Amino acid sequence: MPLYNTDYLQLSLEHIISLTFISDPATGRRRNAVSHDAILDATYVMLEEIGFDKLSLEGVATRAGVGKATIYRWWPNKSALAMEALLRAVEPMPSIGDSGCARKDIEDHITGLAQLFRGKSGRVVREMIALAQFDDDTMRIFNDSYLKPRRSALVEALRRGAQRGEFREDFDLNLVFDLLYAPLLQRLLTGSADIDERQVNAQLKLVLSSIALEHPLTESSQD
Amino acid sequence: MPLYNTDYLQLSLEHIISLTFISDPATGRRRNAVSHDAILDATYVMLEEIGFDKLSLEGVATRAGVGKATIYRWWPNKSALAMEALLRAVEPMPSIGDSGCARKDIEDHITGLAQLFRGKSGRVVREMIALAQFDDDTMRIFNDSYLKPRRSALVEALRRGAQRGEFREDFDLNLVFDLLYAPLLQRLLTGSADIDERQVNAQLKLVLSSIALEHPLTESSQD
Amino acid sequence: MPLYNTDYLQLSLEHIISLTFISDPATGRRRNAVSHDAILDATYVMLEEIGFDKLSLEGVATRAGVGKATIYRWWPNKSALAMEALLRAVEPMPSIGDSGCARKDIEDHITGLAQLFRGKSGRVVREMIALAQFDDDTMRIFNDSYLKPRRSALVEALRRGAQRGEFREDFDLNLVFDLLYAPLLQRLLTGSADIDERQVNAQLKLVLSSIALEHPLTESSQD
Amino acid sequence: MPLYNTDYLQLSLEHIISLTFISDPATGRRRNAVSHDAILDATYVMLEEIGFDKLSLEGVATRAGVGKATIYRWWPNKSALAMEALLRAVEPMPSIGDSGCARKDIEDHITGLAQLFRGKSGRVVREMIALAQFDDDTMRIFNDSYLKPRRSALVEALRRGAQRGEFREDFDLNLVFDLLYAPLLQRLLTGSADIDERQVNAQLKLVLSSIALEHPLTESSQD
DNA sequence: TATTAATCGAGACGGTACGTCGGGTCTTGAC
DNA sequence: GTCAAGACCCGACGTACCGTCTCGATTAATA
DSSP states (O other): OOOSSOTTOEEOSSOSSSEEOOOSSOOSOOOOHHHHHHHHHHHHHHHHHHHHHHOOHHHHHHHHTOOHHHHHHHOSSHHHHHHHHHHHHSOOOOOOOOOSOHHHHHHHHHHHHHHHHHSHHHHHHHHHHHHHTTOHHHHHHHIIIIIHHHHHHHHHHHHHHHHTTSBOSSSOHHHHHHHHHHHHHHHHHTTOOSOOHHHHHHHHHHHHHHHBSSOOTTOOTTO | OOOSSOTTEEOOTTOOSSOEEOOTTOOSOOOOHHHHHHHHHHHHHHHHHHHHHHOOHHHHHHHHTOOHHHHHHHOSSHHHHHHHHHHHHSOOOOOOOOOSOHHHHHHHHHHHHHHHHHSHHHHHHHHHHHHHTTOHHHHHHHIIIIIHHHHHHHHHHHHHHHHTTSBOSSSOHHHHHHHHHHHHHHHHHTTOOSOOHHHHHHHHHHHHHHHBSSSOTTOOTTO | OOOSSOTTEEEOSSOSSSEEEOOSSOOSOOOOHHHHHHHHHHHHHHHHHHHHHHOOHHHHHHHHTOOHHHHHHHOSSHHHHHHHHHHHHSOOOOOOOOOSOHHHHHHHHHHHHHHHHHSHHHHHHHHHHHHHTTOHHHHHHHIIIIIHHHHHHHHHHHHHHHHTTSBOSSSOHHHHHHHHHHHHHHHHHTTOOSOOHHHHHHHHHHHHHHHBSSOOTTOOTTO | OOOSSOTTEEOOTTOOSSOEEOOSSOOSOOOOHHHHHHHHHHHHHHHHHHHHHHOOHHHHHHHHTOOHHHHHHHOSSHHHHHHHHHHHHSOOOOOOOOOSOHHHHHHHHHHHHHHHHHSHHHHHHHHHHHHHTTOHHHHHHHIIIIIHHHHHHHHHHHHHHHHTTSBOSSSOHHHHHHHHHHHHHHHHHTTOOSOOHHHHHHHHHHHHHHHBSSOOTTOOTTO
């Protein structure tokens, strides 16, 4: 997940917790991984406390015990820093199981997603999307780092279901992803912050039934 | 559509150039409607030229030929001003006809909407939603002034179709609205800026067929 | 003592309290003397409270219950208004008696002046002189309305003494005035705010003895 | 002559163009002496051109090619800045010689002072005193940096004369300083801008004769 | 008594400057 | 050669007043 120029940060082979450095030949003082983390941590904490608008890199530097120049050395601007801090903080995608019933797997996944959106992740995703509207690089990072993996995983589950005969095969699976995902996002972004569980269930029933092979709308794994 | 404190702006009784006002104290010089418009116009033009991030009220004031204080007298902050300017600029909602076939009416409406999203309105709506993420008042205004009327109109069309026997009656029409609207919004907000027509058609077919009464998915007004 | 354009304010012959007007031909509402006084009063009070620097005509208008334009109708600027308010407030010049002994009269006068400078008048005079440095009109008003009458009175007393044989006659009386007055002013303006009584007495003794006719320095009315 | 927080500005040990600094933390970028000078120069020039009233720190910053914040970092307000700029511009005190005749030395000094007051220094001192009336810190700086050294030098000359038997020893020398200095200041501040030479001579004769030991008023070094 | 017009309060207006904040860059000595 | 510290230039913030300009409401001489 290379974002800006952090790609030279590498996990130590031996001690996962702490970072080591590419020690090659280079002379001079090496990059301080502690500072790097302190910056992202401070950024995220302050985003939670005061929001993006009032976030200042000056404040981040002070809180992280870091010089302002050190921030600018590694991130091009405020949005980029915030985006990376938010990405680190977003809860990991709820995994999509393979229980044998794809419909059930998907329902569980979406239900879990709605749950996450109601919590910390919701706020984080809202802000990431907002940031992305003002800067193309940031948008790209959001898409590559957040949205695409989630789309891939869900599309894969849909594909499994289709191959297994649960779903019809004549659909654009990316379209189905949109029908499952977008309404949650819309509610998140238009302040209907508490994404209603009943509503999510109704949505699942409608969408999944309409692509189900055998069974008409009246049937659902959740009934 | 009262936003901030502009509600006392009223049309003169006799269609005159200048506006008259309703003002309790009836004392003091009256609000200058020309300045009011100049501010919103300048704001919108500059939003298009340089975007919200780089928009400065100082610049707006200069361009509008207005004192900065005059802006702050009537809008609480940059977001509020931008939101109002954007709302003025958003193209009017494509009307939903009543051709006798609700499905066709809705398909036309959504197709038109996708068209708008590809143009000026798309950029405008993107920015409005982004702004709304950072300020509750602004969110409220966006919901009340933009989203709700569009939701109402579409839900009404769906209701007509249901009453007329075109659609099943056992659905939450607001959910159907979400399934029609949210995917467009999602594409708008995640940079798939050119909202693909083929994709929209597929979405319409899938959603509307699944709520159609008589005919299974194979049938659509667009086939 | 006409300052700016207040000269048409005249005392009613019959009722001192209320003001009348030069009624020449003019029709329309006449000048409101109550407002005029309220403005000067408010100005003076606020000068005492917050000083000239922080005095705002907006504040004066509010406090006087008067429109800002009403102030600008009658005074050209802040300095002019302040100067007039200060002149109204300056305590009247302590009169110079004619006890038969000019030296005693002068000593009493200067002692009284030092007393005034220690009080409200001190601050007022300080500010008037400061204001006058930045504006020629204001300087002229200060000289004509404040300094000249005081100089004239003291010079007159000196002249009486000289004619009466108390003082030598070969001096420029205006120079003697300077030697009596300027040191007090200097102490006032350089923050030795509490003009020391002992010092004033020493000054009086030195200056007046040096112009006394008969008796050398050893003698003074205050010994 | 430390005024505000410029006291750590020190001459390089080796007469170099740029200044070195003494700074406890010894960390961070050092104060830019070029900017410091540019600010004071611009301030003084603009004081001459447009006067204190119309002087704006915004203008100073622009003219000095400096950020406004840099000004506010080192001076608390406009008065303080102006005072320091004026102090730099005031011509150096005419030295008081030691010719053997203290009376002559003092006469020359005061005559020279009157000369200075007729020129640039006069204008500068007028403005310094006016400024000092509105701010205690500024007053303190004026007293410490301008008035006290001049008082000390003159008092010292008077002391020399007294020890040498030229002057009586029973006088408060500070009082004599006032009698010599204050009238000049009064003329300066009350617009008798062209301090008359004849008048100054008369003043010198009167004051110095009255404290002279041997010789009555009729005698002066200038006769 | 009704008309007329200068003046009043209020307060919005275009501006200028305030003093503060933060962005992004640069400089320094320490490590 | 990178770091923390922090000064720097710059530009915008939101506020306070400036002096000007409408407004409708008074107010008193005049007609």
